[in-house]
Amino acid sequence: MSWPLLIGVVVALGLSLMVAIARRLELRRMRRALGDREQAVRQGSDKAQLAQPVVDLSRCLGCGTCVDVCPEDQVLKLVHGQAMVVHGARCVGHALCERECPVGAIKVTLSDIAERRDIPVLTEQLEAVGSPGLFLAGEVTAHSLIKTAVDHGTAVAGEVARRLEHEPNPNGTLDLCVVGAGPAGLACSLEAKRHGLKFVTLDQESGPGGTVAKYPRRKLIMSQPVDLPLYGRLKSSYTKEELVELWAHIAEEQQLPIRSQETFVGLSRDDDGNYVVRTKTGSYTARNVCLAVGRRGSPRKLGVEGEDLSKVAYSLLDAHSYQHRRTLVVGGGDSAVEAAMGLAEQPGNQVTLSYRKESFFRIRPKNQERLDECLREGKLEVLFNSEVRAIRPDSVELTVQSGYGTATRTLPNDEVFVMAGGSAPLELLERSGVSFDPSLRKAAPQLGEQGTGLVHALGIGFTLSLAALVWVMVHADYYGLPASARAAHPKHALLRPGLGLGLWLGIGATALILVNLLYLVRRSPRFRLNVGSLQIWMTSHVATGILALLLATLHGAMAPGNTVAGHAFWALAVLLVTGAIGRYFYACVPRAANGRELELQEVKARLGRMSEEWDQGQREYRERARSAVDELIEKKQWGSGFLGRVLSMLTGRGGLKRLLTRLEDEGREEGIDEEQIKETMQLARKAHRTALMAAHYEDLRAVLGTWRWLHRWMAALMVLLVVIHIVYALAYYPFFFGGKS
Numbered sequence: 001m002s003w004p005l006l007i008g009v010v011v012a013l014g015l016s017l018m019v020a021i022a023r024r025l026e027l028r029r030m031r032r033a034l035g036d037r038e039q040a041v042r043q044g045s046d047k048a049q050l051a052q053p054v055v056d057l058s059r060c061l062g063c064g065t066c067v068d069v070c071p072e073d074q075v076l077k078l079v080h081g082q083a084m085v086v087h088g089a090r091c092v093g094h095a096l097c098e099r100e101c102p103v104g105a106i107k108v109t110l111s112d113i114a115e116r117r118d119i120p121v122l123t124e125q126l127e128a129v130g131s132p133g134l135f136l137a138g139e140v141t142a143h144s145l146i147k148t149a150v151d152h153g154t155a156v157a158g159e160v161a162r163r164l165e166h167e168p169n170p171n172g173t174l175d176l177c178v179v180g181a182g183p184a185g186l187a188c189s190l191e192a193k194r195h196g197l198k199f200v201t202l203d204q205e206s207g208p209g210g211t212v213a214k215y216p217r218r219k220l221i222m223s224q225p226v227d228l229p230l231y232g233r234l235k236s237s238y239t240k241e242e243l244v245e246l247w248a249h250i251a252e253e254q255q256l257p258i259r260s261q262e263t264f265v266g267l268s269r270d271d272d273g274n275y276v277v278r279t280k281t282g283s284y285t286a287r288n289v290c291l292a293v294g295r296r297g298s299p300r301k302l303g304v305e306g307e308d309l310s311k312v313a314y315s316l317l318d319a320h321s322y323q324h325r326r327t328l329v330v331g332g333g334d335s336a337v338e339a340a341m342g343l344a345e346q347p348g349n350q351v352t353l354s355y356r357k358e359s360f361f362r363i364r365p366k367n368q369e370r371l372d373e374c375l376r377e378g379k380l381e382v383l384f385n386s387e388v389r390a391i392r393p394d395s396v397e398l399t400v401q402s403g404y405g406t407a408t409r410t411l412p413n414d415e416v417f418v419m420a421g422g423s424a425p426l427e428l429l430e431r432s433g434v435s436f437d438p439s440l441r442k443a444a445p446q447l448g449e450q451g452t453g454l455v456h457a458l459g460i461g462f463t464l465s466l467a468a469l470v471w472v473m474v475h476a477d478y479y480g481l482p483a484s485a486r487a488a489h490p491k492h493a494l495l496r497p498g499l500g501l502g503l504w505l506g507i508g509a510t511a512l513i514l515v516n517l518l519y520l521v522r523r524s525p526r527f528r529l530n531v532g533s534l535q536i537w538m539t540s541h542v543a544t545g546i547l548a549l550l551l552a553t554l555h556g557a558m559a560p561g562n563t564v565a566g567h568a569f570w571a572l573a574v575l576l577v578t579g580a581i582g583r584y585f586y587a588c589v590p591r592a593a594n595g596r597e598l599e600l601q602e603v604k605a606r607l608g609r610m611s612e613e614w615d616q617g618q619r620e621y622r623e624r625a626r627s628a629v630d631e632l633i634e635k636k637q638w639g640s641g642f643l644g645r646v647l648s649m650l651t652g653r654g655g656l657k658r659l660l661t662r663l664e665d666e667g668r669e670e671g672i673d674e675e676q677i678k679e680t681m682q683l684a685r686k687a688h689r690t691a692l693m694a695a696h697y698e699d700l701r702a703v704l705g706t707w708r709w710l711h712r713w714m715a716a717l718m719v720l721l722v723v724i725h726i727v728y729a730l731a732y733y734p735f736f737f738g739g740k741s
Contacts, residue, residue: 023702030698033077034597037086041601045361046085051093051108051143055083057594059105065523065534066097066106073365079597080698081590089362092144102523102538118142118424121440125159126152129440131433133275133288134267135159138184139295140429146183146212147226153178153187153292154229160288161195169287174198177277177284179264180292181208186247188290189256190229200284202262202277208251209244230254264293267432291429296422302330306391312416316342324348326412328396330388331419332360337367339417344379351380352411354398356387383409391416460539461546468550472558479558486557497555497565498729506555510722512548513572516541517719549576564728568721575718578711590701600690603683621672625663625680660684 040046053066053076062081070076072090076083076097083097083106095108119142121129126141128134137152160176169175176192178185181203192199226234231250238246251258262279267289270276277284299314301307319342329340332355340353360368374380385401389408396413399406426436472479478491486492494500519541523534552569553560560566660681667677 027698030079033079033084033086036074036077037079037084038601040087040089040361045087045089047088051091051095052088053085053091053097054107054109055085056105056107057082057590059103060590061103061105062590063102063523065100065102069096069100070094071096080594080694081701082594084594084597087361090364093148094145100534102534102541104535117436117438118426119436119441120429121435121437126156127159128434130435134433135288135290136434137188137290137292138180138182140291140293140424142295144295149182149184149292150187150226150228150234153184153189153290154191156290157188157191157195157197157229160192160290161197164197164287169198172198173272173274174200174284174286176288176290177202177275177286178290178292179203179277180294181205181251181258182212182292182294183247185290185292186251186256187228188292189258190231190250190254193254193256194229199257199286201256201258202264202279202284203258203260204263206260207244208247208258212240212243264291264428266428291432291434293425293429295424299418299422300420302388302418302420304388304390306393307418309391309393309416311393311414312391312418314418316417316419319343319346322346322349322415325414326350327352327415327417328388328411328413329353329417329419331355331421332357332362333419333421334363334367336417336419337363337371339419340380341367341370341374343417344374353380353382354386354388355382355384358384388416456539460543464543464546464550468554471554483557483559483561495554495557497557502555502557505551509548509551509555510726512544512551513719513722516544516548517715545576545579549573564721565725568718568725571714571718571721575711575714578707578714582707582711590697597694600687600694603687603690621667621670621680624666625684628659628663 037046055076060082062078062083064078064083066083067076067078071094072092074087075085075090077086078084091108093108097106098108120136120140122136122141123129126135126137128136135156137156138149141152143149143152157176164175175197176188176199178188178192178199178201181189181201185201185203186208189199189201225236228234228250234246262281265278265280267275267277270285274285274287275289277286277289301314306312316339319339322343323346325343325348327343327349329336329343329351331337331339331353336353336355337360340351343349344351360371363371371382375382383398383400386398386409388396389399390397391413394412394414396411396416398409398411400409401407430436475491475495478486478489478495481489486496494502496502497506519537522531522537549572552572556565556569560569663684664677664681667680668674
């Protein structure tokens with residue numbers, strides 16, 4: 001017995017060590033994720049610019065699919081076994097997370113759409129409300145993806161063709177006028193040609209490309225695969241030059257009627273109800289109009305002295321043209337950072353990047369990594385909390401804020417690039433008949449919690465089980481007999497496990513088990529089985545699991561024996577039970593922990609907002625109080641193990657009381673208002689209590705996480721027993737399929 005005992009101890013301790021290490025790594029990862037979230041809140045990058053993901057914590061299973069498929073880094077992270085939005089500002093609306101979530105727990109929607117006055121009011125057909133026949137497509141609709149722009153343009157031309165199918169055009173007026181030759185305008189033009197519409201496409205540039213044509217040289221453009229009318233599937237990545245060249249080739253090959261150097265200035269209606277599209281050089285009359293003019297509009301200016309100098313530019317097409325120059329780049333987005341890094345790579349350049357906030361929060365992680373490398377190598381300088389005050393022929397003057405106050409800094413300068421974004425052409429669009437009135441906008445559906453899906457799952461299970469029960473009741477004369485008496489019954493040949501329908505029920509149960517296991521393949525990022533949505537696969541996972549058990553029950557003639565087949569049946573039953581119970585553990589317990597984290601962040605935000613109107617001394621006191629409570633929370637929430645946090649529930653109140661008493665005494669000594677002290681202490685107590693509750697829910701989730709392993713090992717055991725059962729049956733083929741039982 002000594003050898004088995006020693007081996008058992010080694011295995012048990014080894015597994016325990018592995019679990020402990022894995023648990024510690026998971027806590028560190030969550031700690032970093034929550035730290036990133038707090039930093040994002042401070043910087044303002046937690047809130048989306050346009051599109052934003054919304055997570056339903058009542059449904060989220062923590063499978064991590066949304067995190068894996070999101071092409072933008074750190075928009076989502078797993079915290080307490082559920083998805084959490086970290087850097088919402090980095091979301092550009094791919095919506096892959098929404099399409100791939102197996103339980104429908106995440107939605108991507110436009111942020112604060114109910115009050116925004118920079119988003120046009122459109123119908124589902126992308127038609128401007130109140131202006132029949134006027135359509136918008138692409139970035140101007142507040143959707144920035146190339147794929148979305150192509151889909152919009154295609155849909156608009158298809159809708160126009162559908163409407164004009166039975167409406168003759170006797171006077172030869174254009175069926176459609178497309179304004180803009182970017183991806184939306186180009187797709188609209190190609191689809192219009194495919195439908196045989198009479199149309200023209202206007203663009204203010206010399207060739208197709210839109211906003212993409214203004215990107216810096218060799219910029220890599222990523223998109224989802226999309227089908228372009230009359231061309232086919234576009235791949236997922238191009239350089240700027242490759243994509244613009246491709247679009248120009250397609251336009252030439254298809255002989256699209258694109259009129260270049262036509263700057264759109266407005267439109268109106270004539271006496272016949274047609275649209276008159278006006279440009280700086282002429283006008284065009286059309287029955288329908290598609291505005292695909294982009295969203296950038298005119299570049300946003302700084303409004304400072306000297307901005308009209310010739311050395312000031314608002315875009316950078318080719319950094320190679322600037323060498324041995326003293327350059328200032330103004331802005332904090334990807335365009336500004338990419339321009340600064342591109343200029344810093346050129347020989348002899350001295351590059352300074354000025355940004356008015358304390359850190360970058362909207363740039364892509366890859367750009368942040370490249371920027372950090374440039375800073376380490378000393379290729380450029382970044383001035384945070386800085387603003388341009390004046391631009392002179394050979395210098396620029398900036399104000400820079402720091403902990404010591406505001407200082408003025410003068411930099412020798414040859415070139416200035418202002419990358420502060422653009423002002424959307426809202427006024428031009430409003431004059432053209434596009435409304436931005438939020439009261440006309442259809443109310444967005446409420447994205448509250450939808451529940452765990454228990455009713456849906458129970459409905460599936462009840463329906464299938466009821467059907468099985470009806471079948472058993474119909475054949476109760478056979479299933480009610482003892483096993484020894486069934487051989488003489490007339491239905492034995494039909495319902496016995498090894499022959500007739502009974503055999504096919506077993507084959508069906510095995511097939512359903514295989515289909516059920518394919519869900520794991522579909523969900524795994526290592527395999528490319530992209531057939532159907534994960535939500536459909538998840539539903540089928542539940543349905544096939546229940547149905548497989550019911551068919552196995554009927555296959556065993558309602559009397560599983562003490563055999564390999566019987567053991568496989570009971571393993572399948574246990575697997576179904578563990579899966580059903582675990583399904584709700586994975587949502588309910590993590591939801592409680594995540595909810596506490598969100599509550600804690602709100603408490604900390606209130607502590608920050610509370611001091612905005614305080615004077616400097618009061619702010620310093622509030623900062624000391626917050627730091628002291630944060631340190632206590634950090635120690636109890638992340639700096640101790642499970643037993644340590646259990647002990648903190650018993651003794652932690654004493655430590656918190658001593659800390660708050662000391663802070664109260666310090667506040668009174670410094671002359672802080674009594675009401676302010678009281679409010680600060682109340683928030684500190686709430687933050688401490690909320691953090692401890694989040695930690696304890698996380699401990700509970702970790703314990704219940706062993707249920708998932710039980711489910712997986714039971715699945716492996718069940719598959720093994722089924723395989724042995726099949727092999728055994730095939731080995732005794734004549735007896736199993738035709739002999740007497």
